[in-house]
Amino acid sequence: MLSKLSIIVYSGTDDKLIPVGVIAQGAAALGMDVQIFVTGWALTKFTKKQSNPVWPKEFENMVPMLMEGMKKSNAPSWIEMVKEAKSMGAKVYACSLMASVMGLKKEDFNELIDDIVGVATFLQQAEGGQTLFI
Secondary structure: OOOOEEEOOOOOOHHHHHHHHHHHHHHHHHOOEEEEEEEEEHHHHHHHOOOOOOOOHHHHHHHOOOHHHHHHHHOOHHHHHHHHHHHOOOEEEHHHOOOOOOOOOOHHHHHOOOOOOOOHHHHHOOOEEEEEOO
């Protein structure tokens, strides 16, 4: 089994963030070394500024059914799943280039972000493991 999983998160839509939480939490529970590299539009979902869920237009009519199913299943939010993964050792990093381009500093991010790092640092840490792009 793999011992290291790195997830690159680019999309800021909740349909992509839910799998990030599920996969990160599952991998951490299996004892894997998990790191999440947040870049692109996903950075906005990791700031202290509250944001409403964002869904792609093609899924908007299915969102009520998804939300009802998650509620009935007592499924945690993607944020809660990432927090749980972090409690098991997962790390979450913001991309330094995109943070700079978007004018975001360490103090702008919520408690999910452990640090702001460059892509070279992320790639060095990811070496030898599985990398997913979500």
